[in-house]
Amino acid sequence: IAHRLSTIRNSEKIAVVVHGRVSEEGTHDDLIQKDGTYSKLIMAQQRMADTKQSEGQ
Numbered sequence: 001i002a003h004r005l006s007t008i009r010n011s012e013k014i015a016v017v018v019h020g021r022v023s024e025e026g027t028h029d030d031l032i033q034k035d036g037t038y039s040k041l042i043m044a045q046q047r048m049a050d051t052k053q054s055e056g057q
Contacts, residue, residue: 005042014038 002008009028016024016031016038024036031038 005038005045 015022
């Protein structure tokens with residue numbers, strides 16, 4: 001279980017669990033290409049980091 005997705009980026013297999021069920025699984029690159037839940041979470045986390053950086057936090 002990870003809240004910071006960057007910590008699992010290099011894992012051999014990542015499983016995305018939604019409502020108690022595995023909705024996606026694969027490597028980071030596989031899941032980014034699928035453009036599903038994992039990809040959307042990665043993009044949201046990146047936007048948040050970019051916003052904090054631009055605000056000087």
